[in-house]
Amino acid sequence: MAHTLRIIGIGPGNPDYVVPIGLKRIAEAKVLVGSERALQDFARDGQQCYPVTGKLSELALWIEQQLTHxxxxxxxSGDTGYYSLLPYLKKKFPTYPLEVIPGISSMTFAFARLGEVWQNADLMSFHGRIPPADKLRYEEGRTLGFLTDKEHNPAAIARILMDEHGWPKETTAAACERLSYEDERIERATLGDIAELPGFYHSVLVVMG
Structure with a gap:
């Protein structure tokens, strides 16, 4: 019988926000894969662990070896269906049984922290990609949510929105990082102020027009 590949969303990172069935699967695991931070938070003694470093071909080879036994x-991180490894792993291991347990995305967590709804928001990612220009245009009353990275942090995105897509500098915005952790940081300001904000490399930017 083929062994199962289980993909578990760990939400914003704090174990308190992982669904119980996800915690159960993690505790029962003999083989655990995740970022160094995730392994530090979730791994237990006796588990064989593999830290994800970005070299996906090496990761896939190692997983294939482990699935033999x-x-x-x-x-x-976040939710399994929102910019996660799930599409890559499904493509690499199409014949293995698959169990997917969702988590809370950092995007929905950010909106919750801000006390805002996201049902009509346009959610995008600047993490390793650039959204199409037509998705970034200014429209009064429009709400945007972005995942960010080191190159396109909230300051860079704010400048792009103002300089290239007509967003007023007075637009309300919020940059959120380390969500769910004790050192969580949320900066609420205008888009003009966010354009001068340092750091917040891997974070969430919410813009409310």
Whole structure:
């Protein structure tokens, strides 16, 4: 019988926000894959662990080797269906049984922290990609949510929105990082002020027009 590949969303990172069935699968795992931070937070003694460093071909080879004798649990930040490793792993292991347990995305968590709804928001990612220009245009009353990275942090995105897509500098915005952790940081300001904000490399930017 083929072993199972389990993809578990660990939400914003704090174990308090992981669904109980996800915690159960993690605790039962013999083989655990995740970022160094995730492994530090979730791994237990006796588990064989593999830290994800970005070299996906090496990761896939290692997982394939482990699946010959054990189930493999892969921890992904946020939700499994929102910019996670799930599409890559499905493509690499199409013949293995797959269990996917969702988590809370950092985007929805950010909106919750701000006390805002996201049902009509346009959610995008600047993390390793650039959204199409037509998705970034200014429209009064429009709400945007962005995942960010080191190159396109909230300051860079704010400048792009103002300089290239007509967003007023007075637009309300919020930059959110380390969500759910004790050192969580949320900066609420205008888009003009966010354009001068340092840091917040891997974070969430919410813009409310």
């Amino acid at each position: 054990d189930d493999v649990v892969v921890l992904v």
